[in-house]
Structures are given as structure tokens and as C-alpha cells.
Amino acid sequence: MKYTTTSAGETLALAKKVADSLKGGEVIALSGDLGAGKTTFAKGLARALKIKKPVTSPTFVLMKIYPTKGKIKKLVHIDCYRLTGPQDIEAIGAPEYFNQSDTITVIEWPEKVKAALPKKTIVIKFKIEKNINKRIIIIQKYGKNKRD
Amino acid sequence: MKNKDHITILGIESSCDETAAAVLQCNRDRFEILSNIVSSQINIHRPYGGVIPELAARNHLENILPVINQALSEAKIAPNKIDEIAVTTGPGLISSLLVGAQTAKTLAYSWNKPIVSINHLKAHIYANWLESQPIAFPAICLVVSGGHTELVLMKNKNSFKKIGQTLDDAAGEAFDKVAQLLNIGYPGGPIISKLAESGNPAAFDFPRPMIKSNNFNFSFSGLKTAVLYTRKKLPKINKKIIADICASFQQAATEVLVVKTIRAGQKYRVKTIMLAGGVAANKELRNQLIKKTTEKLPKVKIKIPAIKYCTDNAVMIAAAGYFCKKTPWEKIKVDPSLSL
Numbered sequence A: 001m002k003y004t005t006t007s008a009g010e011t012l013a014l015a016k017k018v019a020d021s022l023k024g025g026e027v028i029a030l031s032g033d034l035g036a037g038k039t040t041f042a043k044g045l046a047r048a049l050k051i052k053k054p055v056t057s058p059t060f061v062l063m064k065i066y067p068t069k070g071k072i073k074k075l076v077h078i079d080c081y082r083l084t085g086p087q088d089i090e091a092i093g094a095p096e097y098f099n100q101s102d103t104i105t106v107i108e109w110p111e112k113v114k115a116a117l118p119k120k121t122i123v124i125k126f127k128i129e130k131n132i133n134k135r136i137i138i139i140q141k142y143g144k145n146k147r148d
Numbered sequence B: 001m002k003n004k005d006h007i008t009i010l011g012i013e014s015s016c017d018e019t020a021a022a023v024l025q026c027n028r029d030r031f032e033i034l035s036n037i038v039s040s041q042i043n044i045h046r047p048y049g050g051v052i053p054e055l056a057a058r059n060h061l062e063n064i065l066p067v068i069n070q071a072l073s074e075a076k077i078a079p080n081k082i083d084e085i086a087v088t089t090g091p092g093l094i095s096s097l098l099v100g101a102q103t104a105k106t107l108a109y110s111w112n113k114p115i116v117s118i119n120h121l122k123a124h125i126y127a128n129w130l131e132s133q134p135i136a137f138p139a140i141c142l143v144v145s146g147g148h149t150e151l152v153l154m155k156n157k158n159s160f161k162k163i164g165q166t167l168d169d170a171a172g173e174a175f176d177k178v179a180q181l182l183n184i185g186y187p188g189g190p191i192i193s194k195l196a197e198s199g200n201p202a203a204f205d206f207p208r209p210m211i212k213s214n215n216f217n218f219s220f221s222g223l224k225t226a227v228l229y230t231r232k233k234l235p236k237i238n239k240k241i242i243a244d245i246c247a248s249f250q251q252a253a254t255e256v257l258v259v260k261t262i263r264a265g266q267k268y269r270v271k272t273i274m275l276a277g278g279v280a281a282n283k284e285l286r287n288q289l290i291k292k293t294t295e296k297l298p299k300v301k302i303k304i305p306a307i308k309y310c311t312d313n314a315v316m317i318a319a320a321g322y323f324c325k326k327t328p329w330e331k332i333k334v335d336p337s338l339s340l
Helices: A008-020 A038-048 A086-091 A110-116 B042-048 B053-075 B094-111 B120-129 B171-181 B188-196 B221-233 B239-267 B283-296 B315-323
Strands: A002-005 A027-031 A063-067 A074-079 A103-108 A122-128 A135-141 B006-013 B018-027 B030-040 B084-090 B115-119 B139-144 B149-154 B161-165 B272-276 B301-303
Touching: A002 A008, A008 A038, A008 A135, A027 A038, A027 A110, A038 A074, A038 A103, A038 A122, A086 A110, A086 B053, A103 A110, B006 B053, B006 B094, B006 B315, B018 B053, B018 B315, B030 B053, B030 B315, B042 B053, B053 B094, B084 B094, B084 B120, B084 B315, B094 B115, B115 B120, B115 B315, B120 B139, B120 B149, B120 B272, B120 B315, B139 B239, B149 B239, B161 B239, B171 B188, B171 B221, B171 B239, B188 B239, B188 B283, B221 B239, B239 B272, B239 B283, B272 B283, B283 B301
Parallel strands: A027 A103, A027 A122, A074 A103, B006 B084, B084 B115, B139 B272, B272 B301
Antiparallel strands: A002 A135, A063 A074, A122 A135, B006 B018, B018 B030, B139 B149, B149 B161
16 A cells, blocks of 8 residues: 655654554564664654654664553554664564564564565555655555565 | 771663673762773764664674673773672663663672662763862752653752743754754764854744743744644755854754753742753753843852763763662663653
8 A cells, every 4th residue: 555645743743653553463663864763753653543742763772662552551662773684683582572472563664674574474665755745655465565 | 897988889771772880989979080991883873864673782792791791801800899780771772771771780689799780861960079179059050961851859869840941842852853854964962053153043943842831841843833833834955054044053952951040040049050861962052041041040150061961871880889779680670661
């Protein structure tokens, strides 16, 4: 599915729509350049999951865990910006959270750790258009990806 | 039991990419630094543009005992003369934190010494106590580092109330990411600060995110994006333009940090304004905070630790050990997302 957003507000709204379709256990990979809207999207997911704490960039500590109430109990926010390969994501214990039925895992810069991601990962690609406020956002299942 | 007024503390720090140990002698809130050893891994992580957790942990493992040994021998202190061990248990990288914490626990057990579990952020703030004059309360402290940007209100030396924080990227992270966008190297803070010296801070009109908002929160993600857009629009880029972008970006980030700190100082009628954390080593931030405090709050004292105690070190961990309570070694646990 391909979407176009023209503001951070619209990216947040799209994230809410995606959040409403989540059942628990999903791993969502957010792929795109610096400033493309990945963290904004993660914030939108958190808001939809009723997380009140501000969702801040996990670049420095690599992984942040936000508890919430309801069927989904945790949002795990991982940033692979600084990582070199799948062994790094294993070193921080992140795969323990993948596919847990009460957890949603969001991974920014997934390209760096591709081999460590589950097959069912939902991939969301963000592209900055020439009109600098415009974003093309493409949502696909890993299964539809050529590499599988 | 020994009187807490006269004690010698061994501080151990390994939360990110510096392995550090220090010996601090504490005599009724007066501190004497007997040794301060920091083994930086910056050269190891530079090619990757950031700290790699596995590499960091492995290097901590190699360095921690030699660093502790050196701290003890430079201080001319035998282990049996140490009264307490203070160690960082969070926030930070889990694999890095574990090395320091495990080492401290082992030493505490085998030397039979008490251990103090230290919050790295509090330790950054306590770096302001290393010089002897007492601090007047209430005080506001701006804590700025690679992973944090927070305004903390202190009513006494053991009370920390977070009144504002970044809603997205930390200030130090914005410096790193802007440096990456401009392709000028890692770590971003010192590089941007150096290049900015020859640039014009008014050359580009970057946004001052949330400067008018009615709270004490910050946002640096949009500022980073603004730099990206500016960079993309420029047909040609040369040294002068890079210097101008650096100076203008640094000015925008500094201005928001300073304005909000002063505003918090006014609202809470503080007697002291403090600066802490790795980004507190930034000269422009230091200068502008001093200038604005003198201008807007002439009666308020301003405290900024020496640069070597702003970046990660173990002296501040030992100082925090003096103010914080002991923990039985069995109960020492690391927490990568520990908050104030």
C-alpha cells in the first residue's frame, strides 16, 4: 500500500491507522533517510497505543521499552542507526521481544540488521519528495519482498 | 562503621564508550581528587559514526581492570584504604553497564567494601559539587548529553525533579546527526563547535524549536531536518558554507537551551543555575549561558564543571557515591533506561 502525507500530523494519523490494525506480536521496520518521518511514525503508534510518556529517539541507548495497558502491553522502540550488523541487535537482547504476543516492536534503520529480523516483519518505507514536506510511505510485508 | 564525613571512594564508570575509574577523598562536602583515569574508545568507534555496543563491551572488559589499577596506584591508595565503591548502573548501553557493575560487585565482595549504585545523570549533576563552594537552593540544572536533554529542579542536594525534557532527539544526538548530514565526521559536538568558530551564526535562519512553548520541553528533530533541507537546496557546498551551517545550527540549538533554562530559573526563583553532561563541554553553550544568566538573573550564581568533568568520567561517579545510599552488592542491577 502506498500513502502520501504532507505534514507530520498526517504521518501521525497514518500511524494511528496502522496501530488500529495491530494484534500484538508484530515487528515493524521503518526504513528511510534522516528526517523522513520514522520517529514521527513511531510517536503516532505510541500515541495510538495510549503511551503517555514522550517517545524520544532511541539512537543513543539503542532500545527503549514503553509499557502500556490493554492487550498490547509493551512497545519496544529500537534504533539500528549506529549498528553494524545482526550481531549487534542480538548483543542488546532485542530479538527476545520479537513475536511476543503482548509486544509491538518498531525498528528504525532495519537495513543494518536485516538477517536478524523475523520473516513476517512489516516494512514501512519513507521517502522524502522534492516538495520537502511531502512523504511517500509504502507499507509492505516482508513476505512480498524479493529477498525471501 | 566509618563516619561518612571523611571517606575515600573508588568510582567506576562504563555506561557508554569511556572506561573510567577515579579515587576521591571526601571531607565534609569538600572533595579532593586523588586520581582520574579515563580510557576513551572514541578512535575505535569513529569509523562507524557512533558507539557499537559489542565493540564497546569488549573494550570495557579489556580496559576495566588496568584502569582501576591505575586509578589506585596514581592515588597511592591500597584497596584496603577504600571505604566505598561507587558504580554507574544506568542509564546507558546494557552491555557496557554490565562490565562496570559486575567488576564493582566482584571487588565489593572480595574486598568486603560497601557499594553504591549510581544514576549516571545524577552523577553528571554532582560534578558541580567538585569545586568546594556550597550550592544555594533552589537550583535548576540543564543536563545535556548524547542521550539526554533535561531541565532538573533541585530543592536540596538529594531532590531531583524533572521539569522538562526533549520530546525527540537529545541535543548531543542532534550535533552527531547534523555532522553526519554534512559528512564532517564523528563525534559531532567537538567538530561542529570547532568549524563554527570560523562560521557566521546568522548565515542561515534555522528554527528555534519550541522556544515560545509554554513549558520546559525541547525538540531537536525538526532542527536536524531543517539543516538537511538547507543542505539539499544548496547547489554547491564549500568549507565556508559548512562553517556557516555549523555556526547557525549551533546558535539555534544553544539559544533554545539557554532561553528555556533562564526561563525556568525565573519561574522557580532559583539561586543557582547549573550545567551538566557531555554537551556542557560546548564552549558556545557555556559562554552564552553565563552571559544570559548575568544579564537576566544577576543575583543567580552560575556553576559549570570543568570540561574534563562534563564528559564521562568516574570522579563524578565517586562524588555521587558520597551523596547516595549504599546498596548490598547482591542487589546491584543495571537499568539501561534508568531515569532521574
